Amino acid sequence: MFTPSQHDVRRFFCEAYRKHQGNEILTPLEAIARDWIMQHPEYHEGLRDVEEALAADYSVERGQTNPFLHLSMHLSITEQISIDQPPGIRAAFQLLAQRRGSEHEAHHEIMEALGEMIWNAQRSGLPPDGAAYIENIKRRAQG
Structure with missing residues (x-):
């Protein structure tokens, strides 16, 4: 498993932005990062x-x-x-994006659900509950 350091992550995003600004070729992951950076x-x-980013x-x-x-x-x-993992996230995302009228807004709501799942796992000492995460996203799409 790849576990980048805080500095690795910051360098990655700065480099993706720099390459975009310079019209340089981006790796597939950098291209996805660039798309989010532009938003x-x-x-x-x-x-x-x-x-400055590192500091x-x-x-x-x-x-x-x-x-x-x-x-x-x-x-x-x-x-x-993209890989529908945990199972059902793709459909839950599509429903949420449709209800919110924005994939970006749906991402932000999923971030909240992801944060809740991680917080619950840390608090309970149990592994993250992917099924509860998906249910949380579906509830957000219903509300």
């Missing part, structure tokens, strides 16, 4: 300088959204949907 122009400034502090106490965590969650959810 978040509020993060562009923070992606321009890799050294940035996005602690809860500072009250700032961590753009690298946010973009990483978009990538993770994109991958989950």
Whole structure:
């Protein structure tokens, strides 16, 4: 399993943004990252300088959204949907996106459900519950 460090993740997104700005060839994963970066122009400034990105502090106490965590969650959810893992996420996503009228908005709601699943697993000491995660997303699509 690949477990990149915080700096690896930040370098990856900064490099994808740099390559996009320079009209360079992107890897398939960088192209997906670029697509999400383009949907978040509020993060562009923070992606321009890799050294500043590496030094940035996005602690809860500072009250700032961590753009690298946010973009990483978009990538993770994109991958989950593409391989339908956990089973049912693709259909749940499609339903949620249809109800919200936006794939991007659906991603943001799925992020909340993903965060809840991880928090519940950490609190209980049990593995993440993929079925409960999918049910959470389906409930969001109904509401």
